Amino acid sequence: MLEFFRSSAVRVALAFVLVTTAATTAIFGLVYFQIGEANEARNRLILETEAATSVNRSVDELRTAFEVRLTNDLRRIDYAALFDADHKFMFGNVDALPAIPVDGKSHFIAAAHVPGSVDRLEPAIFVVRQRPDGTVMLLGRSLLETLAYGRIVQRALVAGLAPMLLLALGIGAYFARRSSRRLTAIHDTIARIMKGDTDLRLPIGSGRDPIDKISRDVNLMLDEIVRLLVQLKGVGDNIAHDLRSPLAVVHAQLERGLESSSDEQLRSVVKQALAHIDKATLTVAALLRLADVEYGPKSRNFQQIDLSAICADLFEFYEPLAESKSIKMTLETQSPVQILGDSDLMREAVSNLIGNAIKFTPENGTVSISVIREDGLPVVRVRDSGIGVEPGERDKIFQRFYRTSSGHRVPGSGLGLSIAAAIANLHELDLRFTDNNPGAVFEMVGRRR
């Protein structure tokens, strides 16, 4: 129950009920007050006018008039009486003058004795006026009607408020229960997620209220966090995996070094060990680089870059290497091919593709680079006449560390294509492989939106 009142919906409902009650009561009160006031003012005017006009009537005429008046007064709200000059009762239904001035003006008396009753007291208005013959005339009217109005208003108020209160409380309770049920569900889900059930997501209802909006945002945030967790674990696993074997090798080498009899032998062992450590260091750097590209901040400072210019630059950079292997390298550009991107990253990706092409192409082969727009989409294509990729290995080459069976003798971290693919992905390009019969074609193609 306490839980129930803590619910914000219930609190809102209660506050609403309070405010409505206050407002309604105020309106009813005003109506009551206005009616009462108007009624009293009218009665005052009537009494004063009557008292003024009756001044010139004779005592007998008055007596008759009073009798008619009081006989017709079925509601017993009229007061009329005449007193002599000494304020002694002569006739009428009030036996003593009230303690008000004899000035012909109306006066309010909170508790006047009701004629014909023993102890009924009611509020009333009285006018007492001196007549020319010395007698004193009293006229009065009970304000019972006004009181009756008040009671009607009160009853109406209660009759109107009670169902409204119940309704508001009911609706409040309904929403409170509904939202508390949903909040409980969210709370439970969060608890389970915190315990490691990271695949769970917050429940989403019909979809348009604030709780759903927030749930959706939280779910997106969870997706991002899980993605980062997975990548963190992946990077850690990869580094651990790729450090273990070189460490074991270095360990073995150094042990062998300890046993060595000559300085010459020791030096050679140390050199080998150093080479292994250098390679491991390079791999770690490449892994971190890959993680940086793949999972780094998505909002990089992308600018308009020209793929043609980047490829021309790299072509010039790699040309001497190709020449040294007597590889014929060609460049076909259709300047400029602009995309939104990071030129440093793009250079790195294309550099990987060209470097690979030269690396895996034997002497006297060809490597051709083309930058074009095909169907409006940017394409960077690196075609070589090298060893190509075996059909069975084609879907694995983009995996981390994968070295093709034929490429095993060529040095490399095995991460170049992964990095290139990650960079391509960042630029909304797809890195694809196709066969060149013989050789390989690697192309980065813009995605159709």
Next chain:
Amino acid sequence: MANDPEKHVQTILLVEDETEMATEILAELETRGYLVRHASIAEAADAARVGAAAMMIMDRIVFGEDSLVTLEALRKEGVKVPVLVISALSSVDEKVKGLKAGGDDYLTKPFAMVELAARVEAMLRRLVDVRTTKLRVGDLEMDLIEKTVHRGDAKIDLLPREFRLLEYFLRHPGRVITRAMLLQEVWQYHFSLETNVVDVHISNLRKKIDNKGVPSLIVNIRGAGFMLNANA
């Protein structure tokens, strides 16, 4: 290299909280004839303010504090000491941050000691660099305005890239220059390569500038990189 007299007057301040790393750096630079002082970041900053340091090697994170904050403050005060930032934070964004904060060079851990030494040399060399229109080593002369190169009386035709590569060597004669430095400074490539392209470029350049029968002007330094033979 230890006999270079100009090095002995230059104090290098080293800010590094990892004792083993600091010991290695001290040993490496001292064998190369530098005077190195291992200092806390506050000491280093004070020394830099009074001009008592030729350059500073600064670890990016010292005892959990980002030393770039101090570096930025120093730069705001107008302290111009060259600073080499070394850090395990290797992403491009971190490098950019390091350079923006006022670092003159950024080297990521782990690095080879020769790489560090080469950067230090280049940085100290930068100080004595003068605005010049002609660079000369032995009988090799480069005219930076005419964009021409002569070896003795013979004019050597170089491609623009070859010209820039040679210019870099001529600006750092007798200094070890690593492949990474060349990639970064000559080609503005900020990534590592798995191919020996740089070696091919050097070998092409050698073919153009060297005379037959005499040792090459650009020598290989095993495990480090290259050096332009200043005494040729």
